[in-house]
Amino acid sequence: MxxxxxxxxxxxxxRRREVLFAGALCIFGVALPRAALARPSLxxxxxxxxxxxxxxxxxxxxxxxxxxxxxxxVGVTVAVDSPMTGADHVTRIGLFNEKNPQxxxxxxxxxxxxxxAQVSTRIRLATSQAVAAVVEMxxxxxxxxxxxxxxxxxxxxxxxx
Amino acid sequence: xxxxxxxxLALPCAGEAAAADRRSGSDFMAPETRAMQADDMSNPAxxxxxxxxxxxxxxxxxxxxxxxxCHGDATRSMRGVAARYxxxxxxxxxxxxxxxxxxxxxxxxxxxxxxxxxxxxxxxLTAYVAYQSRGMPIAPPQDPRLDPFRANGGALYExxxxxxxxxxxxxxxxxxxxxxxxxxxxxxxxxxxxxxxxEWQSVGSLQRxxxxxxxGVRAEPYAFGAPELVDLELFLMGxxxxxxxxxxxxxx
Amino acid sequence: xxxxxxxxxxTARRGEVIEIRAMAAHLMETGHRTDATGTTIPxxxxxxxxxxxxxDEIFSAVLFPAIAANPFLAFTTTATTSGVIAFxxxxxxxxxxxxxxxxxxx
Numbered sequence: 001m002x003x004x005x006x007x008x009x010x011x012x013x014x015r016r017r018e019v020l021f022a023g024a025l026c027i028f029g030v031a032l033p034r035a036a037l038a039r040p041s042l043x044x045x046x047x048x049x050x051x052x053x054x055x056x057x058x059x060x061x062x063x064x065x066x067x068x069x070x071x072x073x074v075g076v077t078v079a080v081d082s083p084m085t086g087a088d089h090v091t092r093i094g095l096f097n098e099k100n101p102q103x104x105x106x107x108x109x110x111x112x113x114x115x116x117a118q119v120s121t122r123i124r125l126a127t128s129q130a131v132a133a134v135v136e137m138x139x140x141x142x143x144x145x146x147x148x149x150x151x152x153x154x155x156x157x158x159x160x161x
Numbered sequence: 162x163x164x165x166x167x168x169x170l171a172l173p174c175a176g177e178a179a180a181a182d183r184r185s186g187s188d189f190m191a192p193e194t195r196a197m198q199a200d201d202m203s204n205p206a207x208x209x210x211x212x213x214x215x216x217x218x219x220x221x222x223x224x225x226x227x228x229x230x231c232h233g234d235a236t237r238s239m240r241g242v243a244a245r246y247x248x249x250x251x252x253x254x255x256x257x258x259x260x261x262x263x264x265x266x267x268x269x270x271x272x273x274x275x276x277x278x279x280x281x282x283x284x285x286l287t288a289y290v291a292y293q294s295r296g297m298p299i300a301p302p303q304d305p306r307l308d309p310f311r312a313n314g315g316a317l318y319e320x321x322x323x324x325x326x327x328x329x330x331x332x333x334x335x336x337x338x339x340x341x342x343x344x345x346x347x348x349x350x351x352x353x354x355x356x357x358x359x360e361w362q363s364v365g366s367l368q369r370x371x372x373x374x375x376x377g378v379r380a381e382p383y384a385f386g387a388p389e390l391v392d393l394e395l396f397l398m399g400x401x402x403x404x405x406x407x408x409x410x411x412x413x
Numbered sequence: 414x415x416x417x418x419x420x421x422x423x424t425a426r427r428g429e430v431i432e433i434r435a436m437a438a439h440l441m442e443t444g445h446r447t448d449a450t451g452t453t454i455p456x457x458x459x460x461x462x463x464x465x466x467x468x469d470e471i472f473s474a475v476l477f478p479a480i481a482a483n484p485f486l487a488f489t490t491t492a493t494t495s496g497v498i499a500f501x502x503x504x505x506x507x508x509x510x511x512x513x514x515x516x517x518x519x
Contacts, residue, residue: 065191065193067191068191068193069190069191069194069343069344069359069413070343070359070360070413072359072360072362072481072482073197073205073359073362073481073482074481075193075197077487097479100478100479101443101445101478102445102477102478102479104477104479105477105479105480106474106475106476106477106479106480107474107475108472108473108474108488109470109472109473109474110472110488111470111471111472113466113471113490113491113493114430114471114472114488114489114490114491115430115489115490115491116430116489118488118489119472119486119487119488120485120486120487120488121474121480121481121484121485121486121487122480122481122484122485123479123480123481124443124478124479124480124481125479151343152342152343152344202418202420202434202436203434203436203485205436205482205483205485207418207436208416208417208418208436208437208438208483209438211418212438362440362441362481362482362483363440363482
């Protein structure tokens with residue numbers, strides 16, 4: 001996915017120079033994803049995760065770097081304020097993105113014996129966009145947090161050899 | 162094109178880094194990427210090192226010999242080896258890089274068909290062997306037979322190439338530390354190969370990295386295994402002499 | 414070929430919350446890329462990961478193509494008894510990669 005999908009970083013004065021350099025240096029990697037236009041929205045994907053239930057802000061911390069060197073491997077940690085007891089624990093964590101060809105990233109299933117409600121993984125971001133974590137609690141409530149990430153262009157990318 | 166070139170050349174020049182100011186490519190990376198390299202359980206290249214360890218012990222070829230049959234415990238026999246490659250190979254009368262040396266053993270000592278360039282097997286074994294030298298200073302051999310090849314590597318490094326008409330030195334000596342696209346131009350010290358490049362989503366060799374730079378300036382890259390790439394590596398390793406090996410590295 | 418690396422503390426105190434990390438070698442081919450001839454490269458990812466502790470599921474994940482190549486997961490569990498922590502990665506092609514680690518709980 002990511003060889004043909006490159007970000008257009010929007011970091012002010014740098015942008016013009018970056019685009020010029022990137023255009024000069026990278027023969028490959030300019031086409032936009034075909035599927036990106038037709039995919040269900042971030043909101044649709046989240047709605048199917050929650051079954052339409054209301055989502056509250058808070059309790060969820062989504063740690064992701066605001067600016068990444070390469071969208072192929074972006075570290076993400078989701079931590080939830082939860083005692084993780086039988087009576088009150090996280091049951092599912094859904095991770096979603098705004099602009100990849102598909103909105104879902106992962107769904108994690110947790111049990112009280114996790115002890116702590118914290119999960120880390122590495123994700124792909126085709127371009128600068130928002131990422132959202134939505135958490136389901138054992139009482140059926142949903143909580144969420146989101147963040148936006150700027151994905152910069154890599155120089156001298158693959159020669160497809 | 163002319164505009165871009167003018168822009169490139171208009172950037173102020175940093176000048177070749179003095180020996181004391183030499184910096185590994187990892188110094189220019191984001192903290193997250195550095196952390197990924199620093200911790201073996203989060204460094205994806207360790208998957209290749211683990212593969213290489215298995216291959217080391219696997220009997221292969223007509224004689225059914227493993228690398229371990231002759232070389233024993235790699236943590237001892239291979240310690241420091243990667244730090245002094247490329248080295249002169251009697252068999253070919255020219256320098257050979259570590260992967261080439263491993264393939265010579267495949268062909269002559271196991272014997273078995275050599276692994277293809279950039280094959281997972283060859284990268285894994287090379288990463289495993291080089292990993293035994295992690296933390297050791299790069300120690301280019303003082304073998305005078307290497308001198309003409311190292312000199313040729315130096316000349317290639319200075320030669321302007323490609324449609325952008327840029328030499329390696331124009332970026333890596335004159336403009337290191339500056340931003341190019343989303344990347345910072347590093348000093349081109351080959352301290353961490355084979356390494357996991359996020360862009361590749363895989364482990365790759367120094368040759369693959371050099372070819373990427375050549376494609377970047379729109380030059381026709383040398384083929385994998387070409388003597389020019391080994392000469393360039395010989396030159397770069399000499400230039401990085403004394404710096405610590407980091408294999409297996411992670412780069413953006 | 415070794416296709417996975419897992420990290421579990423070898424010893425822990427009963428009731429201690431321990432961190433578990435797991436990484437598997439996999440391209441995670443998204444199904445959204447095309448090859449040089451313009452043909453779509455079929456999707457081939459690890460779509461499910463399960464971790465068990467003495468046979469009980471303690472963590473699982475459904476993964477989509479937006480998970481990076483060589484998928485990495487870190488999560489926690491409470492050390493309960495000495496036993497085996499087992500990991501399974503399920504591929505689109507029907508393959509299952511497995512790994513285990515032993516933990517001694519005092």
